[in-house]
Amino acid sequence: MAQTWINGKMDAKLDPSDRAFAYGDGVFVTMAVDSQGQVRFLESYLQRLQESTARLGFCWRASADLLALIDSIAQAHPLHCLKLLVSRGVGGRGYAAPAAPTPNEVLSVSQLPAQYAAWRAHGVSLALSSVTLAAQPLLAGIKHCNRLEQVLIKSQSLPNGTDDWLVLDQQxxxxxxxxxxxxxxxxxAEKLIAVSPSHAQSGVSGVMRQQLILQLIELGIDVELRPVSLTELKRAKHLLLCNSLIGVVDVVCADGVHFERWNATASLQQTLVPQ
Amino acid sequence: MAQTWINGKMDAKLDPSDRAFAYGDGVFVTMAVDSQGQVRFLESYLQRLQESTARLGFCWRASADLLALIDSIAQAHPLHCLKLLVSRGVGGRGYAAPAAPTPNEVLSVSQLPAQYAAWRAHGVSLALSSVTLAAQPLLAGIKHCNRLEQVLIKSQSLPNGTDDWLVLDQQxxxxxxxxxxxxxxxxxAEKLIAVSPSHAQSGVSGVMRQQLILQLIELGIDVELRPVSLTELKRAKHLLLCNSLIGVVDVVCADGVHFERWNATASLQQTLVPQ
Known part of the structure; x- marks a missing residue:
């Protein structure tokens, strides 16, 4: 089981009137600790949490105490996964939030998923999920704690030989x-153009996607963020999958469409994969 | 503050790996206790919770112990509000749920909202919310713990003289x-026809709505559940608002459209209001 700290206190328990428990009223990030005990891209994750809490309408920023705790946990847990959830804190009955909430910070450390090394080596295959995402521009892009759509997606059985789901919206x-x-x-025209789906209506815009985009631009590849239809998949030469723990991997097949592995992925992994 | 029981234990604290905290992976009901210490429509609420957990993909039903606890709390708290949240229980990192989860039951008791008696006496006015609800048929109708849309709705300031929000979907x-x-x-044609908005795409279908519909049918009024456009509001003669704690009240104004108070509302309140 994961080890947990609530507001700096190890193995503490949660007040059941916490609004993340009642309403999913919080945001979170999942970060990788490298072999030197450093959290990769920590500043970007904290920046993202701060922006996300502002989107939900409350103020939070990382305190010096929190930064010190993250550092000491990371030092003690090289090559682990560190999750930080910031909830709006406790509240009374009813959806209306306290005017001046006191956010709760929950840190938990757990092992990196065992299968990710093999995924990086061999690429992954995606099956098309029958669960499609709702459009809600007010919540799109941020990693809030209303994640029942993802729970439903993961509750289905993946077809043999596939590793994860390709997820569409209702359009x-x-x-x-x-x-x-x-x-x-x-x-x-003999150049590669990168396109990542827009998250204006749904989806979570990850920190690793930002990092990957910066790397692609360094490689001289133009990057567009825009809506991408399922039919466009057939025209893509390569497909990349990225998140904080896996870094970046080639997708070799998605919804029956096959993709060439990209000769630059291995060097991107050198930069992006926690090691 | 509310008094709370977790799995029957008073004032217990919550495991931070509870999936309702991480992902809003749970459902809840809010019930009224009458002056005799009885929970109104308890069987319907428990039935609804059971159906809702099934929609989310886990099994739960009220145990004899839970029923006894509800009864003893209700006896000790006449004319209070009793909330029961059933989460999928603890889980590891990641959206995938345990194959055989152990749901957690959190009961909390709090006071009835003070303003509801005045609302019943004078009717309420609704302002149009600028937050519109996303369409997600897989989650529509059930009172799950992904309630950030409602949190955003309630975070806005009501215009003077209005009591709550009229909420639309994106269509x-x-x-x-x-x-x-x-x-x-x-x-x-000199008859009243009742229409309540369909919750096939979004919204929460409340137990009190069921009870109100049954009462309307008893009065010989045909009831339809179907999509209702905002423009139809102008053609309505009366507008009723209902929930578990308020019972039923007249809406006297919604988005600037005025409605006659209904002469049957007072007698419906005799049946539906906790007293």
Whole structure:
């Protein structure tokens, strides 16, 4: 089981009037600790949490105490996964939030998923999920704690030989995998163009996607964020999947469409994979 | 503050790996205790919870111990509000749920909202919320713990002289109030026809709505559940708002449209209001 700290206190228990428990009223990030005990891209994750709490309408920023705790946990847990959930804190009955909430910070550390090394080596296959994501621009893009759609997606049995789900919205636009972002690479006039699905209506815009986009731009590849229809998948030459723990991997097949492995993925992994 | 029981234990604290905290992976009901210490419509609420957990993909039914606890809390708290939240229980990191989860039951008791007696006496006014509900048929109708849309709705300031929000979906169909269901009454050929918005795409279908519908049918009024557009509001003669704690009240104004108070509301309140 994961080890947990609530507001800095190890193995503490939660007040059942916490609004993340009642309403999913919180946000979270999942971060990788490298072999040196450093959290990869920590500043970006904290920035993202701060922006996400602002989207939900409350103020939070990482305190010096929290930063010190993250550092000491990370030092003690190289090559682990560190999750930080920030809830709006306790509240009374009813949806209306306290005017001046006191956010609760819950840190938990757990092992990196065992299968990710094999996924990086061999690529992954995606099956098309029958669960499609609802459009809610007010919540799109942020990793809030209302994740029942993802729970439903993961509750279905993957077909043999597939590793994760390809997830669309209700307009049959490609949004993401069940717990990762996607980047399509199209070959145009002997150049590669990268396209990652827009998260204006649904989906979670991950920190690793930001990092991958920066790396692609470094490689001289133009990157577009825009709606991507399922039919466009057939025209893509390569498909990349990324999240904080896996870094980046090739998708070799999605919804029956096959993709060439990309010769740059291995070097991107050198930069993006926690090691 | 509310008094709380977790799996029968008073003032217990919650395991932070509870999936309702992480993902909003649970369902809840809010019930009224009458002056005799009886929970109104208890069987319907428990039935609804059981159906809702099944929709989310886990099994739960009320145990004899839970029923005894509900009874003893209700006896000790006449004219209070009793909330029962059933989460999927603890889980590991990741959206995939345990194959055989052990649901957690959290009961909390709190006071009835003070303003509801005045609302019943004078009727309520609704302002149109700018937050519109996303369409997700897989989750529509059930009172799950993914309630950030309602949190956003309640975070806005009501215009002076209004009491709650009229909430639409993204197709400008009327769905509900911020924490109550709606029934429109149309006058047709000297008869009243009742229409309550369909919750096939979004919204929460409350137990009190069921009870109100049964009462309307007893009065010889035909009831339809179907999509209702905002423009239809102008043709309605009466508008009713209902939830477990308020019973039923007249809406006197919604989005600037005025409604006659209904002469049958007072007698419906005799049946439906906790007293």
């Amino acid at each position: 049959q636009q490609i949004i993401e995998a069940s717990m990762a972002n996607l980047v399509l690479l199209f070959s145009m | 400008q169909q009327i769905i509900e109030a911020s924490m109550a269901n709606l029934v429109l009454l149309f006058s047709m």
